[in-house]
Amino acid sequence: MASDIVLLAAVSVLSACQQAYFANLVGKSRLKHKVMPPAVTGHPEFDRTFRAQQNCIEFYAVFLVDLWAAGCFFNQELASLFGLVYIYGRHLYFYGYIQSVKGRLKGFSVSKLALILLLVMSLLGITNSILDKYIHLNLLTKIRHIVLG
Amino acid sequence: MASDIVLLAAVSVLSACQQAYFANLVGKSRLKHKVMPPAVTGHPEFDRTFRAQQNCIEFYAVFLVDLWAAGCFFNQELASLFGLVYIYGRHLYFYGYIQSVKGRLKGFSVSKLALILLLVMSLLGITNSILDKYIHLNLLTKIRHIVLG
């Protein structure tokens, strides 16, 4: 079974490293702008950096759920690819937000698109699996047979 | 294996959609009350909406852990059902909190009850599984045999 989820695990660990990296950058921004904990405001650039990290956290569990549902019930390789796109989008978002409030928009769109694609894959895969379980109708396998002849 | 977890995955994806929906409503509340990012306060209704979303995020990973532990080690169908109750509780909580600070209490109680039930199922199922693994004693199977004759 391990090989069926190893790419999902790899993307998850990569995204976890990204989250830890963002937390680290917030810590550095604290020192730079002298915003000592437990304060979470104090300088415009720090405020944006902190808010960027918080937004990434807000969506992180949502991302993981969609990634794994898409990967387990639709296609692991495709889900992992969109997972990488999401991570890239969050990278753009974070650094863009540090620069300016408007700077966050491009990265947010990229990560939102990746999330929507993962969600669509999740819904298709789960619906198929439920139909298969309860009325023994596996549409994805049928489609694959038709497409591949 | 997929059929053993498909309901848990379905409930998880539904709850992920709910989280994304709440984030979206916070964005709309920002526009309505002109609270521009990175600010997270500025108008009483926005403050409540934002805090409601934050509280849902705080408990989201806890919910997912309890849901999956209860579903994998006790009973998938029952865990999924309580998962739906949790989501319903969070719905009441979020909209109640937008109305007033007191308005959050009913929904919070519903989601707390669902969480406690999932936790109890998790603890029973995991304890049983550990006893089974290390001293080959499967109590749940024995009880099932007695109940079902």
Next chain:
Amino acid sequence: MASDIVLLAAVSVLSACQQAYFANLVGKSRLKHKVMPPAVTGHPEFDRTFRAQQNCIEFYAVFLVDLWAAGCFFNQELASLFGLVYIYGRHLYFYGYIQSVKGRLKGFSVSKLALILLLVMSLLGITNSILDKYIHLNLLTKIRHIVLG
């Protein structure tokens, strides 16, 4: 399969209880210092308690990802042990932070160390599993054979 993940599930549920317990202590600190929701500041001790909980939440999904990746792809027992160390570190962190801002540092170091060890195990295990999947080279099994003769 259940027995291969039961310890990971047990540690996850324990950590979920810890998260819920911290949330409960924030609620009690609200009453003690009369900081009514949706406010999240108002008294130095409450501010530290709230920030301690928030930091635990920020790292919680990261911890779960590393715990499960380390446990599924490297070694369940070792991953669970470091998971317990992480939980202990967070306990020290939370109570230390309530006392003083400096008081958080020791617990943070303990939980950070546990997280790094889980990450290293994840990376080794996942790399091994990817090599095994795509070029049929299982280094961990080979090392085990050499070590155990």
